[in-house]
Amino acid sequence: MSTLEIRDLQVSVKLPEGELKPILAGVDLTVKAGETHAIMGPNGSGKSTLAYSIAGHPKYQITGGTVTLDGEDVLAMTVDERARAGLFLAMQYPVEVPGVSVANFLRTAKTAIDGEAPKLRTWAGELRGAMEKLQMDPAFAQRNVNEGFSGGEKKRHEIMQLELLKPKMAILDETDSGLDIDALRIVSEGVNRVRASGEAGLLLITHYTRILRYIKPDFVHVFVAGKIVQEGGPELAEQLEAEGYERYVAGARA
Amino acid sequence: MTTEAMAPPSTKSQVLRSFDVTDFPAVTGLEEEWRFTPVKRLKELVTATTLTGAAPGFAPGDLPAGVSLTQVDAGKVEPVLTPFDRVSALAFGAAAGVTLIDVAADTVAAEPVVIRVVGQGAAAAAARTYVRVGNFAQVTVVLEQVGTATLADNVEVVIGDGAQLTFVTLTEWDAETVQAQHVKFRVGRDARVNHVQVSLGGSLVRQFTSVEYAGRGGEAELWGLYFADAGQHIEHRQLVDHSVPDCRSYVGYRGALQGRSAHTVWVGDVVIRAAATGTETYEINRNLLLSDGARADSVPNLEIETGEVVSAGHASATGRFDDEQLFYLMARGIPEAEARKLVVRGFFAELINKIPVEELRERLGDAIEARLAKAGS
Numbered sequence: 001m002s003t004l005e006i007r008d009l010q011v012s013v014k015l016p017e018g019e020l021k022p023i024l025a026g027v028d029l030t031v032k033a034g035e036t037h038a039i040m041g042p043n044g045s046g047k048s049t050l051a052y053s054i055a056g057h058p059k060y061q062i063t064g065g066t067v068t069l070d071g072e073d074v075l076a077m078t079v080d081e082r083a084r085a086g087l088f089l090a091m092q093y094p095v096e097v098p099g100v101s102v103a104n105f106l107r108t109a110k111t112a113i114d115g116e117a118p119k120l121r122t123w124a125g126e127l128r129g130a131m132e133k134l135q136m137d138p139a140f141a142q143r144n145v146n147e148g149f150s151g152g153e154k155k156r157h158e159i160m161q162l163e164l165l166k167p168k169m170a171i172l173d174e175t176d177s178g179l180d181i182d183a184l185r186i187v188s189e190g191v192n193r194v195r196a197s198g199e200a201g202l203l204l205i206t207h208y209t210r211i212l213r214y215i216k217p218d219f220v221h222v223f224v225a226g227k228i229v230q231e232g233g234p235e236l237a238e239q240l241e242a243e244g245y246e247r248y249v250a251g252a253r254a
Numbered sequence: 255m256t257t258e259a260m261a262p263p264s265t266k267s268q269v270l271r272s273f274d275v276t277d278f279p280a281v282t283g284l285e286e287e288w289r290f291t292p293v294k295r296l297k298e299l300v301t302a303t304t305l306t307g308a309a310p311g312f313a314p315g316d317l318p319a320g321v322s323l324t325q326v327d328a329g330k331v332e333p334v335l336t337p338f339d340r341v342s343a344l345a346f347g348a349a350a351g352v353t354l355i356d357v358a359a360d361t362v363a364a365e366p367v368v369i370r371v372v373g374q375g376a377a378a379a380a381a382r383t384y385v386r387v388g389n390f391a392q393v394t395v396v397l398e399q400v401g402t403a404t405l406a407d408n409v410e411v412v413i414g415d416g417a418q419l420t421f422v423t424l425t426e427w428d429a430e431t432v433q434a435q436h437v438k439f440r441v442g443r444d445a446r447v448n449h450v451q452v453s454l455g456g457s458l459v460r461q462f463t464s465v466e467y468a469g470r471g472g473e474a475e476l477w478g479l480y481f482a483d484a485g486q487h488i489e490h491r492q493l494v495d496h497s498v499p500d501c502r503s504y505v506g507y508r509g510a511l512q513g514r515s516a517h518t519v520w521v522g523d524v525v526i527r528a529a530a531t532g533t534e535t536y537e538i539n540r541n542l543l544l545s546d547g548a549r550a551d552s553v554p555n556l557e558i559e560t561g562e563v564v565s566a567g568h569a570s571a572t573g574r575f576d577d578e579q580l581f582y583l584m585a586r587g588i589p590e591a592e593a594r595k596l597v598v599r600g601f602f603a604e605l606i607n608k609i610p611v612e613e614l615r616e617r618l619g620d621a622i623e624a625r626l627a628k629a630g631s
Contacts, residue, residue, distance in 0.1 A: 055585050058577065083587035095582035099600025105583075108596065112587035144600070145582075161586065 002033040002070050002086065002168040004201055010064035011046075011053045020061060023049040025226035027065070031169060031201040038204045038212060038237060041223030042245040047205045048092065050223070051173040055089040056082050069169060084113055086168030090158040090175050097145040102157070103127065105145045106164060113165050126164070133193070134160050135186055152183035159190035170194065171203045176211035188214030209241040224248040271336040275303050275347050278340035287339060290519040290551050292487055295458045298378040299341050299406045299434050305348040307377030310403060312353050313370040320361030321393065323369065326354045331384045334410045335438035335464070342436040342462070345406035348380035355395060359388030359414060366394035366420075366611045373403030373431060381407040385421070389414035389442070394610050396422040400455075405433045415442040415469060420610055421449045426621075427456035434460045441501070443469025450608050451507075453480040453488050454621055460489040467498040476505045478520075479605045479618070481625050482548070484513025491521045492537075496530035505537035508605055510598060511548035512625075519551045526558045526566060534564040541572040542601055544626075595626055 009027040012020035023046045031037050041047050053060040054067055056079040067074040069085055077085060097105065106127060111117045118126070131140060134156045146154055155175055162170055172191065176184055192215060194200050204217060212220075212234070220236040221228045222245070229248050230236065270278065281300040283293040293300050314323045331352055337343035355369070387393060391414065413419050427433065433456060439447050453459050465474045474494065482488045494503045509518045520539040541550035554568035575597070583593035602622060609615050 057581055078590070079581060079584035080587055080589050080593075083585055089585055091582070091585075095576075095578045097579050097582065097597065097600055099603035100596050105586075105596070108588055108592065109583075109586035112589065112592070165586065 002201060004031040004169045005068045006030070006054070006065070007067075008065040009050070009053070009067060010062070011049055012061050012063050013049065014059055014061055020063070022063070023060075023226050024053070027227055029221065029228065031203055033168060033201045034198040035219065036195055036202040036204065036215065036217045037219045037221060038206060038217035039221050039223050039228075040206055040209070040237065040240055042249060043207060045223050046226040047207075047223050048173055049226075051089055051171045051203075051205055054171060055079065055087065080112065083167075088162055088165060088167035088170040090155075090162055090170065090172040092174040092177060094146045094154045094158055096147045098147055100145050101142055102145055103141040106161065109161070110164060130160050130164050133163070134190055136160065151178035152180065155179055155183065155187050156190075159187050162194055163190055167200060169201045169203070171205065173205045174207065175204070176206055176208060184211065185214060191215050209237050212237045222248055224251070269338050271338045272343055273333075273337060273346050275340060275344040278343055281340055287491070290521075291460060291489060292458065295487070296341070296432060296434060297404065299344065299404065299432065302344065302378065305344065305378045305380040305406065307379030307404065308374035309350060309379045309381040310374060310399070310401070310405065311372045313372060315368050317367060318361075318363040318365055320358040320391070321363060321367050322356045324354050324356070326352050328352055328382070330354070331386070331410075334412055334440045335408055335436065337408070337436070339436075339462070341406045341434040342408055345380045345382065345408050345436070348406070349382035349408070351382070353381070353383045355383070355385045357385075357387045357391045357393045359391055361388065361391040361393060363393045366396055368396045368398065368611070371397050371399045373399070373401030373405065373427065375402055376404050376430065378404040378406075381405060383407065383409040385409070385411040385419075387411070387413045387417045387419045390416040392418045394420040394422070396424065396611060396614065398424045398426065399433075400426050400428075401431075402428045403431050403433060405431070405435070407433070407435050409435065409437045411437065411439045411447070413439065413441050413445040413447050416444045417442060418446045419448070421447060422609055422611070422614070423451050423461075424614070425453040425455060425459055425461075427459065429455070429457060431456040432458045435462070437461065437463045439463070439465045439474060441465065441467050441472035441474055444471035445469075446473040448475045448608065449477065450605070451476070451478045451490065452618060453478070453490070454625075456486070456488075458487045460487075460491075462491045462493070464493040464495065465503065466495045467501045470498055470500045472498065472501040474503045476503070476507075477605050477608045478507035478509075479602055480507070480509040480518060481622060482509065482511045482516040482518045483625065483628070484516055487517045487519075489519035491519075492523060494524045494535065496524070496526045496533045496535065499530055500532040501530065502534045504535070506605070507539045508541070508602060509550065510542045510544055510601065510622075511550055512544035514547035516548040517551075518549075520570075521553045521555070522568065523555045524557070524566070524568070526556075526560060526563060528559040531560055531562040532564055533566065536565065536567045538569040540570075540601075542598065543572065543574050544598070595623055598622065598626060
């Protein structure tokens with residue numbers, strides 16, 4: 001069983017002038033395979049910074065702390081090594097890659113993650129099945145990665161990758177944002193399939209409680225001003241739904 | 255106000271035109287049309303009044319029925335290009351004869367006509383090629399330029415009424431080759447030309463493409479794909495002259511550059527004359543800088559003398575590698591070198607897909623990957 005351990009993680013964002021602006025002020029979190037954690041917090045609290053710094057985005061600099069996956073030092077790995085070690089980040093704003101078809105992209109990614117090319121005989125069926133489950137038109141495979149995709153199509157494409165690449169730990173950054181209710185349901189069903197497999201740990205980053213009606217977290221963490229300020233079970237999400245973040249934000253300011 | 259003051263400024267379409275090289279003043283490199291070119295590297299091509307080196311040899315593969323390739327005297331073909339620069343005029347005067355590629359009217363060739371044009375060495379030479387596509391013919395012609403040459407040449411292409419031509423020039427010269435080429439298209443009524451200009455090899459390659467329309471309903475699509483390595487100068491200029499109503503043109507050039515003093519130039523001129531109502535035109539150039547020390551000049555020009563057009567536009571963008579694309583691909587486990595290849599291949603994919611010959615498409619993809627591998631990127 002896999003374990004992602006984040007200890008006292010401190011991260012700054014690199015500003016264009018080369019200065020560092022501290023964002024994460026010591027984050028502690030342990031996610032085990034089969035668990036679903038929700039990180040909830042107001043805008044600007046550093047939730048996305050947590051997601052992107054674990055994935056290794058060059059915009060962020062780690063200034064302290066550790067991140068390990070099954071004891072391996074994640075922070076020492078390049079971005080692609082992290083993905084091959086079993087980390088996955090479903091992005092809030094997936095990037096367009098002109099001229100690269102979804103089919104080519106997915107096959108290249110699958111080959112990189114598995115260390116060998118998927119078997120021609122079974123791959124086409126696997127791809128088609130993954131697309132059908134997310135109610136994506138087969139013509140999607142021939143379109144360029146994320147180019148001209150609607151918000152909902154981009155998110156479904158991210159979850160399709162989650163299902164195909166089978167990571168040990170998946171971070172879902174605001175996957176619910178920009179989704180209408182049907183797309184939210186389709187995407188949530190995909191996440192729940194991964195969850196039901198019990199083989200992956202999930203870290204849901206969200207501003208709203210809406211997605212938590214479809215995906216039930218085992219743990220909820222309230223994230224304010226670059227750190228976790230409270231932890232609890234699913235009942236904490238309901239409390240946030242009713243009361244909002246104001247209490248925590250005021251606490252952080254005091 | 256005097257009539258002189260009201261006269262329109264001189265335009266791209268009003269420059270000096272002559273078949274006689276001595277009518278043109280010496281090239282200094284300061285002229286608008288030469289200002290991006292390292293003219294010294296063109297050597298005799300800009301200084302001589304005749305050229306005596308051996309012209310490239312033409313090696314046709316199997317020619318389909320209705321298509322012929324012959325060497326003829328200059329008097330056998332009607333010029334469709336009156337040179338408007340010194341090198342083009344020099345090439346006209348110095349060419350020993352004409353290589354004529356003739357496609358009979360109504361020919362529909364299922365297979366592409368692939369012709370290798372082989373440079374005969376570094377001695378400065380001139381050449382003239384003439385492609386004549388008869389009315390309602392449909393054909394794909396590919397000219398592959400290989401070997402070593404110092405060459406000034408003109409390529410005249412006449413597309414008969416209702417004909418459809420796909421014309422691919424592939425420039426894969428050896429590293430020391432210098433070439434200044436002019437390609438001229440005359441597009442017949444309701445005719446269509448799809449031109450793909452691929453420029454990869456050579457020390458200095460300057461290709462000027464001009465288009466004129468002989469009747470209404472003509473269409474010209476000019477696609478360009480180029481890749482400049484350290485020290486290479488690759489220059490493309492177009493002059494699309496809309497003087498006839500209801501014609502269409504699209505110019506799309508894409509290039510990648512890597513290495514110190516890799517230099518590319520794209521200058522796209524489109525003229526829409528007063529008579530050319532109903533014109534539809536767009537031109538775009540995009541450049542991808544893969545390393546420091548490379549330079550891409552990009553100048554779109556649109557000169558419009560009538561407001562009654564369907565559409566007219568231009569765009570130009572030169573940028574560095576997109577780090578966000580790289581991050582996205584790497585975050586899916588794809589190693590950096592492979593991710594870069596995917597992005598560059600993707601950048602060119604749209605243009606490569608314009609080439610109707612699968613074997614050529616594959617070769618180009620491989621050639622681009624070999625370039626990337628060479629730089630270790």
